[in-house]
Amino acid sequence: MDLIKSPLERSKRSPVRTCVGCSGRDDAEALVRLVVNVAAPDGVAPDGVAPGGVARVAVDLGDGRFGRGVHVHLRTACLRKARSGGIARSLRCAVEVSLGELLEQVVEASNRRITGLVLGAWRARRLLVGADVVCKALEAGAPLLIAATDAGVVLERGPITRAVAEGRAVAWGDKTSLGKLVGRDEVAVIVIQDPGIAQEVLKARRTADLAGEARRQGE
Ligand SMILES: [Zn+2]
Known part of the structure; x- marks a missing residue:
């Protein structure tokens, strides 16, 4: 389903990112970016990431410039690992969103x-x-x-x-x-x-x- 790219687009190289699920490095284009909003344990959402906070994860399909984010392959295995540990380790917070919710969000985004x-x-x-x-x-x-x-x-x-x-x-x-x-x-x-x-x-x-x-x- 790939388009024939114009010379201009071909010269634009996609940056490489690490998947928080499998830890593999890949073209940013092959990964989806999750943006994490963290609420501190007392329910107040600080701007930064609070250790021990609870993360609401949202999907960023735009230019990837807003929020604190992690990248992950859109594969069940990678998403599962990202949910159970990868996101938490990367951003030092717990993740409260389910896999189903995450995928739903990807479709909506x-x-x-x-x-x-x-x-x-x-x-x-x-x-x-x-x-x-x-x-x-x-x-x-x-x-x-x-x-x-x-x-x-x-x-x-x-x-x-x-x-x-x-x-x-x-x-x-x-x-x-x-x-x-x-x-x-x-x-x-x-x-x-x-x-x-x-x-x-x-x-x-x-x-x-x-x-x-x-x-x-x-x-
Ligand atoms: Zn992966």
């Missing part, structure tokens, strides 16, 4: 991230709506199609089936939720024209898929 990216593309006029326009843009090499999960027959159109086959497509939201983002009643297909935004949407979608998979394994 992915959806928020995609919503933000789509809105950003819309405001920057780097997004197109409407089957004919979308098909034309895909034929001209647009980097990403977003199709509503209930898009229906429009998915049978040539440029759209090709985009799906080439991995230039993600299924996300339904016609009503996509429509809401761009001020219409219903939208079945959207094209993102900005390669950078397209790449980020793909990444967030993959993250959500991985979390869903890990959730099923954990059941």
Whole structure:
């Protein structure tokens, strides 16, 4: 499902981070960043990390600049180890969030991230709506199609089936939720024209898929 990267993107190397689960080092892109909010034992949440405090863990799929964070692979084994010890050792606090809650948060954060990216593309006029326009843009090499999960027959159109086959497509939201983002009643297909935004949407979608998979394994 990888996009063909532009020379500019290829030259941007992803930093390497250590997984708090397996302790393996990996591309930051292969890991998800957890941001930890720590409440002190008396219930007051200090800014820093209090030894002995209890951590609420949140997922950061943005640019990774806020909060105190740790990185972890989105795999059940790594997440389990991170929960039971890795996060606590790294940040010297107990973790009160369950694995299921954590994965739920990953899915929610992915959806928020995609919503933000789509809105950003819309405001920057780097997004197109409407089957004919979308098909034309895909034929001209647009980097990403977003199709509503209930898009229906429009998915049978040539440029759209090709985009799906080439991995230039993600299924996300339904016609009503996509429509809401761009001020219409219903939208079945959207094209993102900005390669950078397209790449980020793909990444967030993959993250959500991985979390869903890990959730099923954990059941
Ligand atoms: Zn790991």
